[in-house]
Amino acid sequence: MLQKPFIIKRLLLVSFLLLALLILSIFMGLSTGSSGNSANAVFKSLFGTYEADSMLHTIIWRIRLPRVLLAALVGATLSLGGLVFQALLRNPLAEPYILGISGGSAIGAIIGILAGLSRFPGVSLTAFLGSIATLLLILVMSSGQTILKKDSLLLSGVMVNAFCSAIIMFLISMTQDSRLHNIIFWLMGDLSMSDLKQVEILSLTLIPCFIIIFRYSHTMNLLLLGNEMAQTMGINIKRVTTILLVTTSFMVSSTVSHCGLLGFVGLVMPHLLRLILGPDHRILVPACILGGGSYMVFCDLLSRILPQHGEMPAGVITAMIGAPLFIYLLKRSKR
């Protein structure tokens, strides 16, 4: 018999290993920081045998935990978003922002910041509205065709992004006071401003999206054979494309509105995991959620401890580690 470790076994094995990695990275994230590193304290704190009013206890619960959990959710969503768009547009350069979601939400966020709204829920809400507006724009532009034409969808997205960039530049050039700093930080992506309430809301919106996308993971495999072939294997292309497009855009919009435009992780994680685990989306979907989450937590951890003063944007780290790692794996796989 061939292929005895069959799909379900493989799925469980990969999920289990990556879940262990995610738990490990979350634990490391919790136990590291500027106010002292102590794995022991984290254990005690998490399992409730710590004095409630201790300083480190408060920091772990109120500052590090929301931040680490947000990083995990963001990493998971962006990696998964990249994976779906790469399959849907059949383009290896696709990433979660490719259809213009980033541009729309950035305009929303900047308007929110300029209006003096608070980071949460004010700016998050305007950013979310901005990205949903772009999503609707793209759906209108791509509808009216019997089958969504991949290239026209892609080109529309690029144009929407270009147009949004122009508006962003304009808004930035008109801003001079301290709000400029807030805008720049938002554009680079920022995980520091989070509380547990925010994480709770975000996970409640994201988890249904993860489930919907996993349900269509086998369909994404079939889409790789081309739309026509997928159709003759029982797939309703138009319905599947629309569901995946809307679900993914919604989930990326929700994430981006909480943490700004964290880049690169959505492009590189799907490729990285594909090189290691193969092209089967039924494996890649959970792998992107768990692996992407761990990667982001790890990068955020480095961004907090590497600089002597302050911190580096996590987006800098994701690209600095991800790009060389990816090139190395690519070279190795060619042999």
Next chain:
Amino acid sequence: MKSAVDITNLGFAYRNNPVLNNLSFSVSQGEFFIIIGPNGSGKTTLIKLIAGILKTKIGGLKVFNQPLKEYTRKDLAKTIAIVPQMAVPDFPFTVTELVLMGRSPHLNVLGLEQEKDLEIAQNAMAFTEVEHLAHRKADQLSGGECQRVFIARAICQEPKIILLDEPTASLDLAHQVKIMDLMEKLKNELGMTIIMVSHDVNLAAMYSDRLLLLKNGEIAGLGKPDEILTLQILKETYGCRLLVDESPVGRFPRITLVPEKHQDEL
């Protein structure tokens, strides 16, 4: 003989370009039916209509006495499978994974295969003699191997009808015969209905039960190979110099092309 596909007054146009015009014919269950005709005569369009890839707008198309429109995508996929024209996969799925994709209309909502699906895939791979390639990456196969893998994928779908669009184009002689023999075996052993588009009139003469000759989107001939592949009909349809005689083996019509320098000898 029960009919597998019934076509009545079928037409099709891309925007304002008519491609097929008023076609009416039936394909019987368990028949090896080959569609031939010059380039641009509408062969591929016809196959795509039967496969449900293109929507039928003019005329009627019934599959097993039920209009194609009434089938759900899934039910249609359990009835008709298609082998594409030289689909070279550009992703590193293994051959087994690719063949298993044929099981998709039979899978549950999560699309996870069971032991039984793997068994069906292995039988299909044995049938088309690609078991030895099971662990090879699909993007590293030769043309002939690739075609056999895609046929195994179609068998795995457990359809009643298999559609093929020029499966032997760009294959060497040995592989051409191998693919055609394989289709005949499918017909004889599994009772499948085979509908194939082909450019090779000689192969069509050797294997088909009936031939459909298309020209400019209309039926130029329909019948047994020796009724259709006559000098007069072929000359009218293709407009080139040729010679028709009888093959010494099997007594099929044999078509020989005649180059310009020998046209005086005709």
